[in-house]
Amino acid sequence: MKESVSEKLSTSPIHPGEVLAGELEELDMMPAELARALHVPSNRLYQLTSGKRAMTVDTALRLEQWMGVSAGFWMNLQKRYELDIAVEKIGDEIKRTVIARPLVGIASDSTHLG
Numbered sequence: 207m208k209e210s211v212s213e214k215l216s217t218s219p220i221h222p223g224e225v226l227a228g229e230l231e232e233l234d235m236m237p238a239e240l241a242r243a244l245h246v247p248s249n250r251l252y253q254l255t256s257g258k259r260a261m262t263v264d265t266a267l268r269l270e271q272w273m274g275v276s277a278g279f280w281m282n283l284q285k286r287y288e289l290d291i292a293v294e295k296i297g298d299e300i301k302r303t304v305i306a307r308p309l310v311g312i313a314s315d316s317t318h319l320g
Contacts, residue, residue, distance in 0.1 A: 219290035222283035227255040229273070244268040260284055 230240060237251035244251075246268065253259035266280035 219287050219294070220283070221257040221287050222261040222280055223254040223257050223259070225283060226251075226269070226280075230255065240272075243272055260288075 227237075230237060237255050238248040241248040241251045244265070246265065250259065250265065254261065254265065261280050261284040263277065263281065266277035266284075269275060269280055270277040
């Protein structure tokens, strides 16, 4: 049984290409067809939908124009994916090696509230 996007959300990072692939599936459309509509090489969309290529600003803007889904949505998916991957790879090491700076309570210092 295929895992839904909401199930994957809690277990592993979701590549923006996976979201796009789901949209194409619902539209019964191949990446090459979308590539023609967006005026980009088809390998860009095949690589994107297979998770082998990052979402670019150029592609996000083209998708916004064609689909009506904001470029910001696509770029936020990409950045979230990159952040999730980084946390998986180096998050624990950073937590072990980088000591948090002590927070100074500005709000508790009434001399600055003038």
